[in-house]
Amino acid sequence: MATEAHDVVDLIRTKRDRGTLSTAQIDWLIDAYTRGYVADEQMSALAMAILLNGMSRDEIRDLTLAMIASGERMDFSGLGKPTVDKHSTGGVGDKITLPLMPLVASFGVAVPQLSGRGLGHTGGTLDKLESIPGWRASLSNEEMFDQLRDVGGVICAAGSGLAPADKKLYALRDITGTVEAIPLIASSIMSKKIAEGTDSLVLDVKFGSGAFMQDIARSRELAQTMVDLGNDAGVRTTALLTNMNVPLGLAIGNANEVRESVEVLAGGGPADVVELTLALASEMLRLAGQPDADVAEALRDGRAMDTWNRVIRAQGGDPTAPLPVARETTTVSAPRSGVVLRQDALPFGIAAWRLGAGRARAQDAVQHAAGIDLLVKPGDTVVEGQPIFTLSADEPSRFARALESLEGAWEIGDASDYVAGDPLVAERIG
Template sequence: MRAVDIILRKRDGAKLSPEEISFFIRHYLQGSIADYQVSALLMAIYFQGMDAKETAALTEALVNSGETLDFSGFLRPVGDKHSTGGVGDKTTLVLLPLVAAKGMTMAKMSGRGLGHTGGTIDKLACIPGFRTDLSRREFMAQVKELGVAVMGQSPEMTPADGQLYALRDVTATVDSIPLIASSVMSKKIAAGAGTIVLDVKAGSGAFMQDAEEARQLAEAMVDIGSVLGRKTVALITDMDQPLGHAVGNHLEVAEAIETLQGHGPADLRELSLELGAELLAGSGIMEDRHQAKKSLQESLSDGSALEMFRRFVTAQGGDAGVADDLSLLGSSPHRLTLTAPQNGYIGRLDARTVGNAAVLSGAGREKKGDDIDLLAGIRLYKKRGEKVQAGEVLAEVSGSHRDKLQAALEKLSDAYSFSEKPPAPQSLIIERVAK
């Protein structure tokens, strides 16, 4: 078997066998297939695509390139959730303790934020003392004892994916659905979950801005899960405007805690409940999604989800007092407010522009390795469809560096547009994709 023959077959539109895909990935990692040959195959995949079996085979090859987690001896079902990234998306912080309180194990590996989307590891860093640099042994022990743990992504897992992504980034092959789907799902499968729920964002603040492209990606990832024996469901959700009212790390943690307290914004609560219901029903803990959602609502009302959050924070060295005293998260020393320039309705609140404004305030990274201001961010007081009066406060920009806030405020003002009549409502959950 030769690399050039595999490249030629895919270039000409042939379907690659699992053996050919495994050979290519294995020998690339070993250094016997050069970067330029991998780049050629990536471009061939970009133009010719891959069917469900090919994409699943690529995913499996990426999984087998490194270490994996094995929860086969655990008594409780193990689940995982992935979001394709959005603005104000803090559902992981709500979802993990919420479903863990109902008997599901959530073993999550998360990353840091880049660009206009936030990362779970950055958010958790806002909690005093919280550790995400767990060893593999610590992580597995906590998962077994408590049923929930979060750690940073391990470089020992799916190393081939990291190398492929570096090449995709410089060869204009990032936005290929088979390559995106296999990259995402390889990390989920390597992490050992039996039930996977995917939150595929669609809209201006999402990687997939078009709903049809989001559907194709969702279907590709669900197909991979099905072929590789994982119960997988995807929800395509709206990201034309930010999720919740908080954008920025410590503000988002506070909003997640408020949701666990039984308050919080309606859209964040609804999405967390829907994702949680998919996990509980998909794993067999609950009979169906309706029963699961009702049970999860009870966990928010009776305080059991918040108590699980306290135990989760304590287990990872954090100050569980944040669950009852949000001031422990800190506060920004500088603030600027944005006011409505006219009477009317908010016709649009562009999520990507809000995210870019948050980056300007210091809350996000423009490139990997950038420092971020954990206290910077944006609080949205008015969102799409709400009626406003001229001079009424729409939003607030805050941060540790006053000199950054004016530019952030000016960018934020571009996110709002106004109309004389209320806009047509948009559904938070656009579509459910499942086998």
């Protein structure tokens, strides 16, 4: 039996005592964990030490590169056009990938959007798209390359070969209370994105009540860490810090978020979804060498919609087919006249999850028609009895718990008490 190069207990002690791990130690650690030599309980202890004591920029870079080295790397250089991707840290009503990918692809740029599924209150892009009859998430690498060459964009599941060490560590973090460790979040996201082989990357890092990280300072630290990792690895990377205190758009769920995305591609849709789509598209195209691209015009003139239809058809979907509709709905009305003062994102995300739009465990199925349609937003004037949001579910027994999660999540008051929220895009990093 071969002698191992390092002792994992020594590495745990080093991080416990606020020391620094060498490149060789981190390379060995990730390889040994992937092989099964380092046990889950040992990696759990190390993850907790990292959560409590942090890592240096060099350590985070080495961790990210070691996770990339655990699997395959994709190479899009043969496409003959620039590639640019976007990653969002997730939130409530965040369907931006859906209109964004075809919008950017309509400018002749390749957009390889390797996406995931939802867990808990944050929705997954693949779950949303699977509302479309016939659409499939799993593509071979050859199918993905062909689609990027012919159509310009793809949204599909990441293959199991990309950063397998991350997949193993991600599952462990979820059950050991170490999800929030910024070095582990940053290396998890960026190992997959760098291994994906894109030339450029724009990060949409959320803050606020419905975000993974509620505090803007922590979100800024995460964004800067990921921007540094990308640029260090030769991927042009920038980030936008965006507000997730209020649900994004008017639809929260799967099929209804697809419906809203199509409205945006048709030149309509809620103002906040359009604003963020245009901001991210401009940033992606700037990195791809088109700083003067008129992204608003591409929504108006139908180019982005044409690309959307081609992408959906290329993956077996029918963009003209009716989307699923829930069997049951219930509507909540305004108890008084006034102005909508507040609409907290997180409780609305939890309510949609309880209606069946999300999953508690990775193996759970989602109900594509379940969700919430907001009929008003903060700042809107309402009259007593006016409908303010509608819940949809296939099983009416789900309504009680969903409504329970919304108690105190919204408020109607006097116009004099209304304070406008922070800007949607707070700052740009990188």
